[in-house]
Amino acid sequence: MTATPGISPDIGRIRTFVAVRRAARPARRAAFSLALPLVGFLLAAFVAPILYLLVTAVDNPETRSVLPQTLTALEGWDGSSTPEEPVFAALAADLRAAQESSTAALVGKRLNYEIAGMRSKVLAAARMVAAMEAGPYRDTFLEKDGLWAAPETWSVIRRNGAELTPFYLLAAVDLKQSATGGLESVAPDQAIFLAVLGRTLLVAGMVTAFTLILGYPVAWVLTIAPKGVAAVMLLMVLLPLWTSLLVRTTAWVVLLQSDGVINAILMGLHLTSEKVQLIFTRIGTVTAMTHIQLPFTILPIWSVMRSIPATQLRAARSLGAGPVSAFWRIYAPQTLPGVVAGCLMTFILSLGYYITPALVGGPQDQMVSNFISTYINRDLNWGLAAALGVVLLVVTMAIYGLFLRLVGADKIRLG
């Protein structure tokens, strides 16, 4: 047809592709415009807060805004000796301004994260400066507190002049920056977050395992039960989903407490002579969370099981497999997409549990979310709260990615 056979088919194919894309454009636009409200909502309510969270975890505004002159004066400091008068003069000017605008506490709190006791010393210094007419300031500061003589104090101040800080993120995994800038573990008595993270993963893993062990047979019975029975069972499975999380958790508090229903039954049956501590324990937490998470594990498994024809097991039997072998070799592998989806959902949701551990668990059962909540509500340390959130997000994504790698994206079916 043409003189250049090697090229023209490609051009033809590209033209066809372009034409096909162009022809589909109105439909694509219509589809996109229908999805637009949701996309907008997600951007505003989901993506933006996550981005804000990420920024908050590394944001470091306090020192920059409260001590700008000090930071400028510190530029020429050698880092190993007590700074000279100009630095102290700049600090005095900054603190005087801070005292007037009541921002000294801000920077005090921020520096206190890195040097214990710093908050009160900054506040005291601000009050002292406000009372002084004029310098020299260096000796007055040094006289007031030996802390101001230590080069470490000043290097912490200088380091925090940076716009972004890795401090919170490092703290969230029990690390800190050493004076030389390298990484080192925090003191053993302050290292809690890795333990909390490990505990969170452990509890989520236990809950996932229990929901699977309890839920798999239920899903199977749901699949084979007569319609009427299956409908009632499904209702019972779904009921927890329709009940408020708080109500369900409080119900467990009623059941588990020392004078609660379970203890009364155990004592009544003479299975135990004294009350068993159920509430504020790991057992209580895992039990309550398992109950709440069951539908999330059961429903995907059930949905996958329903799509497996009954003839699969019959065929296996007719070919010579006994009931157990037919189940393990033919049925179970085909339910894997549902099992993975259900477990993934429960595991990821369990990672973020907050109310249930808070109400049913003891101090040793508090999960990452509880700490995030504490830092936001009580300690007002948003940076650390955000950093813990980032760690939780990263761990969740990593586990999701790991599942995808292990079983393949096509093996996960949520419905």
Add this chain to the structure above:
Amino acid sequence: MTGEHIPGPGGPDALVRFEQVKKSYDGLQYVVKDLNLDVARGEFLTMLGPSGSGKTTTLMMLGGFERPTLGRIMLDGKPVERLPPEKRNIGFVFQNYALFPHMTVAENVAFPLRYRGIRGQAAAAKMAQALGRVGLDAMGERRPAQLSGGQQQRVALARALVFEPSLVLMDEPLGALDKQLRERMQVEIKHLQTSLGITMVYVTHDQSEALTMSDRIAVFHDGRIQQLADPQTLYNAPANRFVAGFIGENNTMRCSPAGQEGGFTVVRMADGTAMRAPGSAGPGELSLSVRPENIMLAEETLPPGANLFSGIATDVFFLGDHMRLSVSAFGGETVTARIPVAAARSFHPGETVHLACKPADCRLLEG
């Protein structure tokens, strides 16, 4: 199939024997009522019937997936009603193939071998042979989902045959295939069955499939075998009104006996027309049945002694090799005739058409 070799009823050496088997699911109604059936070794027996006639239940009882409520099922002379499916050594091909989607074609076919202690080289050889038999040598590494419907059907066949069962059951195995492929598979399955000498029990609701493949056909209706015969007998001599209506196309018209004449029974149709048919009339309700291809135009030379009748043409269709003419005759019964194109002329709806049929082509049926 033509009547080359038709194994008769099995007798004492029947491979499968149903003895007064009854099956009820709810304890109120019997899905299978008093079934007695022998399947001879090497026979291709088809259970044909509409849905709900009990044919699939019968097959499931034989396969071991349902237990008879009453009665005995003998396999190779031994009662098996309590034997689980995996102990029966019966090949089963399911309607939707039931291939295992998480296994390759080769793994599917090799699946029954491991339960028979066949592993490694021996298993591989048998698997390859079974796949070769159905023409899928190159497909071993594929997954079932990557195969066409016809190929999946072949894999199911290979899997049911690979362990050399003496009996293979098939539950509407070609139902999901298109017409052309279905016809080709019919020939292939029949060929495999004859060449391997397998006994096959085949369930279908497609009468042409049954006629093509079977040595004998058991026509099921309402939980009973209505007729058990080879395809030709079934077609030419249906035992009752149901079989006549179910196998091929048939005009079945109410009539009443009116005496004997020259070796034929004379019957009167609803409008009084007298017709002759072989055989004798029973005491109950009576119908006269005649196949459309046996009705001819009364305008041509007629065989001596033909039944003559006339009707008003209602529908005329041209179908290539023949015309299909529907007339309203005998006071309102619709009679359909297949007129070869060579003998046909043009018909107009509403015109009176004179038709004829040989008494020997007519049958008297009860019911």
